[in-house]
Amino acid sequence: MRGLIAALLLAFAVPASAQQNVPPAPLAYRQLDNPEQEAKAKALMVTLRCVMCQSQSIADSDAPIAGDMRSEVRTRIAAGEDPEHIRQWLIARYGDYVTYSPQVKPITWPLFAAPLVILIVAALLLRGRFFPGKQA
Numbered sequence: 001m002r003g004l005i006a007a008l009l010l011a012f013a014v015p016a017s018a019q020q021n022v023p024p025a026p027l028a029y030r031q032l033d034n035p036e037q038e039a040k041a042k043a044l045m046v047t048l049r050c051v052m053c054q055s056q057s058i059a060d061s062d063a064p065i066a067g068d069m070r071s072e073v074r075t076r077i078a079a080g081e082d083p084e085h086i087r088q089w090l091i092a093r094y095g096d097y098v099t100y101s102p103q104v105k106p107i108t109w110p111l112f113a114a115p116l117v118i119l120i121v122a123a124l125l126l127r128g129r130f131f132p133g134k135q136a
Helices: 002-020 035-045 064-078 083-094 109-130
Strands: none
Touching (some): 035 064, 035 083, 064 083
C-alpha cells in the first residue's frame, strides 16, 4: 500500500517540477531592437489580458503564459504582422476574454444590453415609488 501511495505522489510531483524548469520564451523579457516595432508591441500588449492572472495585462504580468504571449507578440511584430491581425489570432486561440475590448457578437450582446435593461427596470420601479399615481 505504501508503495502505491509513493508511486502516485511521484507521478504527480514529476510534471509539477518539470514546469518550473522550462526557460522563459526568447522575447518574454527582452525588447525588440527597433524602437518603432517595440512601441507597437507594447501598445498591443497593454490591451491584452493575461489568461492566468485575469486582472493584469500581459505587459504587467509575470506569469509564464504572459511571457509566452509577449514573446509571440514581439516575434510577430518583428516579422511585420499588423497588430490587429495578431490580436485576432490571439482571440481565436484564447477566446474573447483575452482582450480588454470585447466585440459585440450574437453571443455577447446580452452582456452589453443587460445594464440598459436593468437601468430601465430600476427607473420604472423608482417612478412608481417617488411619483405615485393620483389618489382620489
